[in-house]
Amino acid sequence: MSEPARESIPPPRPRGFWAEAWNRYRRMPLAMAALIFIGFLAAVALFAPAIAGTKPVICKYKGRLYLPCLAYYNRGWEPVVFARDKFRGEYPANLEAKDPESWAIWPLVFQDPYRAVRRDEWPGLPANPARDQGHPSSRNLFGTTQTGVDVFAKMIHGTTVALLVGFVSMGIAATIGITVGALAGYFGGWLDVVFSRITEVVMCIPPLVLILALLAIVEKPTIWKMMAVLGLTGWTGISRLMRAEFLRLKSAEFVTAARSVGAGPGRIIIRHVLPNALAPVMVPITFGIAAAILTESGLSFLGFGQPPPSASWGSLLNDARSNLKMWWLVAFPGAAIFLTVLAFNLVGEGLQQATDPRLREARK
Amino acid sequence: MIHHLVRRLGLGVVTLLLISFLVYGLIRSIPGTPLTVVVSQTDPSRRLNPADLERMKAAYGLDKPWYQAYFIWLTNVAQGDLGRSISRKAPVTELISKRVGPTLALSTGSLLLTWLLSIPLGIYAAARSGRGDERAVSLVLYMLYSVPTFVAALALQVTFSLWAEGTPWELPLFGMTSGGPHAGTAAWLADVGRHAILPLICQTYVSLAWYTRFINTNLQEVLRQDYIRTARAKGAGTIRVMVHHAFRNTLIPLVTLLGLSLPALLGGSVIIEQIFSWPGMGRLFFESLRERDYPTIMGLTLLFSLLTLAGQLLADLLYAWVDPRVSME
Numbered sequence: 001m002s003e004p005a006r007e008s009i010p011p012p013r014p015r016g017f018w019a020e021a022w023n024r025y026r027r028m029p030l031a032m033a034a035l036i037f038i039g040f041l042a043a044v045a046l047f048a049p050a051i052a053g054t055k056p057v058i059c060k061y062k063g064r065l066y067l068p069c070l071a072y073y074n075r076g077w078e079p080v081v082f083a084r085d086k087f088r089g090e091y092p093a094n095l096e097a098k099d100p101e102s103w104a105i106w107p108l109v110f111q112d113p114y115r116a117v118r119r120d121e122w123p124g125l126p127a128n129p130a131r132d133q134g135h136p137s138s139r140n141l142f143g144t145t146q147t148g149v150d151v152f153a154k155m156i157h158g159t160t161v162a163l164l165v166g167f168v169s170m171g172i173a174a175t176i177g178i179t180v181g182a183l184a185g186y187f188g189g190w191l192d193v194v195f196s197r198i199t200e201v202v203m204c205i206p207p208l209v210l211i212l213a214l215l216a217i218v219e220k221p222t223i224w225k226m227m228a229v230l231g232l233t234g235w236t237g238i239s240r241l242m243r244a245e246f247l248r249l250k251s252a253e254f255v256t257a258a259r260s261v262g263a264g265p266g267r268i269i270i271r272h273v274l275p276n277a278l279a280p281v282m283v284p285i286t287f288g289i290a291a292a293i294l295t296e297s298g299l300s301f302l303g304f305g306q307p308p309p310s311a312s313w314g315s316l317l318n319d320a321r322s323n324l325k326m327w328w329l330v331a332f333p334g335a336a337i338f339l340t341v342l343a344f345n346l347v348g349e350g351l352q353q354a355t356d357p358r359l360r361e362a363r364k
Numbered sequence: 365m366i367h368h369l370v371r372r373l374g375l376g377v378v379t380l381l382l383i384s385f386l387v388y389g390l391i392r393s394i395p396g397t398p399l400t401v402v403v404s405q406t407d408p409s410r411r412l413n414p415a416d417l418e419r420m421k422a423a424y425g426l427d428k429p430w431y432q433a434y435f436i437w438l439t440n441v442a443q444g445d446l447g448r449s450i451s452r453k454a455p456v457t458e459l460i461s462k463r464v465g466p467t468l469a470l471s472t473g474s475l476l477l478t479w480l481l482s483i484p485l486g487i488y489a490a491a492r493s494g495r496g497d498e499r500a501v502s503l504v505l506y507m508l509y510s511v512p513t514f515v516a517a518l519a520l521q522v523t524f525s526l527w528a529e530g531t532p533w534e535l536p537l538f539g540m541t542s543g544g545p546h547a548g549t550a551a552w553l554a555d556v557g558r559h560a561i562l563p564l565i566c567q568t569y570v571s572l573a574w575y576t577r578f579i580n581t582n583l584q585e586v587l588r589q590d591y592i593r594t595a596r597a598k599g600a601g602t603i604r605v606m607v608h609h610a611f612r613n614t615l616i617p618l619v620t621l622l623g624l625s626l627p628a629l630l631g632g633s634v635i636i637e638q639i640f641s642w643p644g645m646g647r648l649f650f651e652s653l654r655e656r657d658y659p660t661i662m663g664l665t666l667l668f669s670l671l672t673l674a675g676q677l678l679a680d681l682l683y684a685w686v687d688p689r690v691s692m693e
Contacts, residue, residue: 204673206664209661
């Protein structure tokens with residue numbers, strides 16, 4: 001969806017399908033607002049370690065520049081020198097003590113998503129309140145959990161988890177669904193019978209059994225395995241829609257034309273039919289992202305997610321179940337899940353209205 | 365018609381066999397067995413010695429490879445025997461029949477409530493389409509639709525535990541009864557009713573939003589038809605046009621939905637029953653998964669898949685029945 005070309009006054013060039021869809025999409029205020037909100041979430045997810053963390057974004061230590069905040073993306077990316085110099089994750093005091101010449105740029109909020117901040121870890125900052133004492137305050141914007149971990153920091157880093165789960169698992173599901181649906185729809189025959197039966201079986205198995213069994217088989221459910229499992233179970237709707245589109249399009253005139261000039265099935269599927277069948281599946285894919293985020297937080301909520309310490313929004317809700325008086329453990333992550341799901345649903349709806357020719361006709 | 369039915373039933377049996385085979389393989393490959401999981405949870409000192417464990421494994425048929433055990437299970441099912449629960453020491457059919465009641469109470473209550481509220485709401489939204497009040501109602505419903513059930517359930521529990529305790533609004537947050545002896549059936553019913561309010565709200569609001577939207581969209585499509593204009597032209601009032609002329613014609617897709625809601629009716633909601641400790645089918649399913657209670661998981665899976673397939677078939681049949689233009693051939 002690129003910016004549509006500026007219209008020049010004499011001959012108006014016909015615009016492509018997506019440019020026209022974008023033009024219609026732009027006029028829907030709610031859908032646009034949702035898209036902007038998702039952009040904001042993506043920015044938060046990307047820059048999470050710079051927003052909340054206890055590791056400097058960038059620091060000069062013993063004459064060299066380091067980016068310790070990368071450790072939040074991947075444990076292995078923490079510069080080795082800090083482990084060698086026995087920092088043990090506590091940067092402010094150690095930097096000062098071991099190299100008086102050092103300087104650092106810190107994250108906006110000095111709080112860690114995985115552990116409670118101790119007293120005077122940051123000069124003058126008291127320890128995080130634990131148990132049910134962690135009401136939202138100016139130091140802990142969204143309060144703290146039973147163990148004293150800052151909820152705001154957890155939620156910022158949870159955004160990364162949520163969006164990654166949504167996009168990666170739906171990417172996997174879309175790849176499987178489009179491939180299965182395209183092959184079944186285009187070739188038909190026994191391939192269609194086999195693929196349709198597989199789709200139906202996957203649809204009929206209770207999703208909880210399928211997901212839990214697959215998660216249990218891979219044992220330690222890291223977030224990446226969770227994405228793979230969600231992707232492997234969430235492709236059936238896309239595949240059915242894709243199959244129907246291919247059934248409809250494979251007898252279209254442009255396909256016959258392509259075949260008559262000698263195009264092989266691979267070329268016809270990828271170059272001719274797929275681009276025309278892609279618009280309708282964009283809608284379930286967008287809804288699917290919302291569903292994947294929902295499922296991941298639901299599983300974490302039931303206690304089947306990534307083992308602690310995890311930053312998933314759902315795990316915060318799980319913490320709330322042991323003490324219902326800690327309302328901030330429900331209100332903030334609950335609102336985050338709700339708004340994210342709502343935004344993706346609104347974008348899906350907008351996409352549907354912008355790309356569906358039937359709805360376009362109806363509004364004239 | 366008969367030919368179509370036979371074909372569908374045949375395909376359904378094949379699908380059921382495939383599903384049960386796959387699920388059996390899947391649950392047997394989850395680490396832990398019903399014997400080890402339950403015992404290690406209760407008390408480490410009571411852990412079985414290896415000889416006893418082997419004997420019990422043999423007694424429950426767990427010593428065989430899973431595909432053999434599957435065929436034994438399948439032959440038993442074909443003879444109408446779903447087996448005995450390993451962790452609860454009772455026949456699976458007995459366990460299920462105990463849990464069906466609570467689930468049905470919630471799901472039928474929720475379905476009734478949904479229909480009672482969504483039909484008038486949907487008609488209202490279609491009649492006032494595009495006006496300010498309709499937009500507000502639709503937006504609220506749309507937002508409700510995006511609230512995850514577990515968030516809503518927790519939010520309700522938090523709200524009631526924080527602000528309603530000690531007030532007349534206080535509602536029980538967990539379980540189906542307060543326990544203890546009840547003075548007669550009426551008192552028992554009242555107690556269950558009070559416990560059911562919060563779960564019922566949680567189970568209803570999503571479907572309410574969805575159904576209202578569904579009715580609204582369908583009605584709007586019908587309202588563009590010529591016969592509606594004719595009815596208006598001959599002087600029929602708004603209410604008569606909406607109810608008598610338009611709504612009756614949206615019943616077709618609505619009836620289809622009824623078929624598709626069959627599995628949810630008996631299956632219950634795992635999350636709602638789990639949060640509110642409601643002793644229904646969804647909770648039984650969750651518990652049996654955790655206890656690795658293979659016979660119960662298999663019995664429930666079979667039931668759920670059967671209901672899903674039956675629901676799809678029922679939807680198609682109902683569709684052909686209410687709309688004479690559709691034929692089953």
